[in-house]
Amino acid sequence: MRKLARQTLICIDPGHAKNTPGKRAGNPVFYEYEGNRRVARKLRTLLERAGFRVMYSCDLNNPNDLSLEGRARAARNAGADLFISIHTNAVNDTSVRGTETFIHTNSKASEDVARAVQDCLVKAIGQRNRGVKRANFGVLRNTYQHMLSILTEADFFTNPTARQWMFQESFDYAYAQAVAQGVCDYYKVEYPSDVIESKPVQDKTPVPEPIVTEDVGAAIVRVKANELWVYNKPDWNARYFTVKKDEAFTVMKELMVNDHKMYQLKSGLFITANTKYVELDGRVEAVSKNPATGTTSQSIRPYPGYPIRLTSPQMRDTNGRTDIQAVQRAVKVNPDGWYGPISERAVRNYQTRQGLIVDGIVGPQTWNHMF
Structure with a gap:
C-alpha cells in the first residue's frame, strides 16, 4: 500500500561532481553535475509543495563527489521511500538524443514509478523515448532492496542542440516538473496547481514511438580495483584518465590488444577486461509491460x-x-x-x-x- 505524501520521504540524488571523469562537453563547457544540482533544487521545491518530505543524497554546495555507496547510505539511514538519481546522458555519437529511465536489474517494485516518470519526461523533453531499462548501476544496486529506486537520463548533453538547451533555466524547470509530475501520478497526489509550466526553448520534432536502443542487451562492467586507467583508443599506451572502484560502464564489445583483452565502452573509450581489475556486472535490458495483460518481459517486440x-x-x-x-x-x-x-x-x-x-x-x- 502506497503511503500518503506527507508520510513519504523522497531522496533526490544529483549525479556526479565537478571532477567526475567524462561528465562534461562543449565550449563553453557544460558540466553535468552542475545541471543535475540545479534540477535537484527545483525538484525538491516542487515535491515539497506537493506535500512530500524531501532530502538530498549529498551536500549540493560541495563540488567534491560523494561515493555511490555514500549516497545510497544516506538514503537508507534516513529511511527514504523513493530514491531518484538525476542525470543527463553522454555517448560518443553527438547526433544521439532521447530520454530513458533505469531501475536495477533485479528490481520489480520500482517499475511502475519508473514508467510514470518516464512518460512525463518524454512529453516534457520531446525527444525519442528510449524506454525504461534495467541496469546494475551503483546507486540502484545499493538502494533497490530498501526503497523504490530510479535513475533518470533526460537527454544527451553530448548533442550540441540538447546541450544548448541545458544551459537554459527552462530545461531545468522542464526536467524537474516532469519528474515531479510523474511522482505525483504514481502516488496519486495532486500536482501543485500554482506551478507555471515551463515551455522548452528549442526546436521540437514529433516524439517517435518507443524503440529498442543500441545499448539494450549490452553488458555492464564494474571496476574492482581502487583506481584504474581508461584509454581513449585501443592502445595500452593511450592512458586518458582514471576511474574508481565500483564505477560501472556499458560495454559495446570485447577486443584483443597485444594479446590482452580490452572492452570498448559505450562512450567510445576503452578499459581492461582483466578480471583482476574489473567484472561483468549484469546487462542493460529494456523493460516492457503489456498494458493488456499486465505482464512484464525483458525486451520490446x-x-x-x-x-x-x-x-x-x-x-x-x-x-x-x-x-x-x-x-x-x-x-x-x-x-x-x-x-x-x-x-x-x-x-x-x-x-x-x-x-x-x-x-x-x-x-x-x-x-x-x-x-
Missing part, C-alpha cells in the same frame, strides 16, 4: 513494418511470423494467426480503453502501446 488490419482475404501469419498471434494474445482472443472480425473488434475495444485512435488497425502507435 519491434513493430513488424506493416499495419495489421482487416482485409479480404483475411491477413494471417505466414513463414514463421507470429505478429498477428502476438496481437491476439495482447487483446485476449484465440491466437489462431488470422486477423478477422473478432480480432478487429477486440483491437477496437483495446484502443478505446487505452485512449488511442479507434480504427481496428494495429499500426505503429497501437503496436508500441501493446509491446
Whole structure:
C-alpha cells in the first residue's frame, strides 16, 4: 500500500561532481553535475509543495563527489521511500538524443514509478523515448532492496542542440516538473496547481514511438580495483584518465590488444577486461509491460513494418511470423494467426480503453502501446 505524501520521504540524488571523469562537453563547457544540482533544487521545491518530505543524497554546495555507496547510505539511514538519481546522458555519437529511465536489474517494485516518470519526461523533453531499462548501476544496486529506486537520463548533453538547451533555466524547470509530475501520478497526489509550466526553448520534432536502443542487451562492467586507467583508443599506451572502484560502464564489445583483452565502452573509450581489475556486472535490458495483460518481459517486440488490419482475404501469419498471434494474445482472443472480425473488434475495444485512435488497425502507435 502506497503511503500518503506527507508520510513519504523522497531522496533526490544529483549525479556526479565537478571532477567526475567524462561528465562534461562543449565550449563553453557544460558540466553535468552542475545541471543535475540545479534540477535537484527545483525538484525538491516542487515535491515539497506537493506535500512530500524531501532530502538530498549529498551536500549540493560541495563540488567534491560523494561515493555511490555514500549516497545510497544516506538514503537508507534516513529511511527514504523513493530514491531518484538525476542525470543527463553522454555517448560518443553527438547526433544521439532521447530520454530513458533505469531501475536495477533485479528490481520489480520500482517499475511502475519508473514508467510514470518516464512518460512525463518524454512529453516534457520531446525527444525519442528510449524506454525504461534495467541496469546494475551503483546507486540502484545499493538502494533497490530498501526503497523504490530510479535513475533518470533526460537527454544527451553530448548533442550540441540538447546541450544548448541545458544551459537554459527552462530545461531545468522542464526536467524537474516532469519528474515531479510523474511522482505525483504514481502516488496519486495532486500536482501543485500554482506551478507555471515551463515551455522548452528549442526546436521540437514529433516524439517517435518507443524503440529498442543500441545499448539494450549490452553488458555492464564494474571496476574492482581502487583506481584504474581508461584509454581513449585501443592502445595500452593511450592512458586518458582514471576511474574508481565500483564505477560501472556499458560495454559495446570485447577486443584483443597485444594479446590482452580490452572492452570498448559505450562512450567510445576503452578499459581492461582483466578480471583482476574489473567484472561483468549484469546487462542493460529494456523493460516492457503489456498494458493488456499486465505482464512484464525483458525486451520490446519491434513493430513488424506493416499495419495489421482487416482485409479480404483475411491477413494471417505466414513463414514463421507470429505478429498477428502476438496481437491476439495482447487483446485476449484465440491466437489462431488470422486477423478477422473478432480480432478487429477486440483491437477496437483495446484502443478505446487505452485512449488511442479507434480504427481496428494495429499500426505503429497501437503496436508500441501493446509491446
